[in-house]
Amino acid sequence: MTTVSRRTFLKGTVAGSVLAVAAGAGLLAPRRVLADSWPAAAFSEKTAQGALKALFGTDNIPLSTDIHVRAPIQAENGAVVPIEVSTTLPNVESISLVVDKNPFPLVCHARLLNGAQGFFMARMKMGQTSIVRVVVKSNGALHEATQSIKVTVGGCGG
């Protein structure tokens, strides 16, 4: 009996110290990550318009030719669709990705700070062929670019 309890005790100590190390690493990291700023309302919207309204307060965003979207026109695998956004717009504050036909259209909202350029790259999931919107906030104003990405179901490259 004593051995069992000692084992449990040791296990607990090891797990505890691992946690302590993790907490220590967390302390070195920026505090804002720990703050709960995740916009749950915008992410749970089921339409692109709803998500944009929840995030920016408007879904009436003018198109801009200064946003360059590099993404495949046809994606063979909807689970991994690479997208690269670059823009020449000044003072870019954020870049957001919205896939209209996803069950939850808002994919990512990236705030760029302290010298980060108008550039963002990520890999998205897409349930089906859809319009992809890229919303860039620059100097407080919103700009949008769209691209249609075709998703081949089954990923056979047809």
Added chain:
Amino acid sequence: MAHETKIKTRPKDGATEILVLVSHPMETGQRTDPKTKKKIPAHFIETLTISVNGKPVLEADMSIGISKDPLLGILVKGPKDGDKVNVAWRDNKGETGAGEAVVGG
């Protein structure tokens, strides 16, 4: 569960490109386990921050729409070789992860 956080930096167009790769399932909560017929609960990274020398350069809010093993890339002007890049993230289950790298290292 250990989630590895990898960071890579490289010079690009007169700035520094920072790439972050986290091994994370990014489970959508929409899938069912084919064996048990039960829904697999959602498990995804909600926020990820990249900072250079302690100053945040990217704060990304993410959803289940980001692919498994998220790869994010940004371009930052200013970092010099030897500057410290830190990444920290938190998922919807409250798990956190962090990574550290040196520019040009």
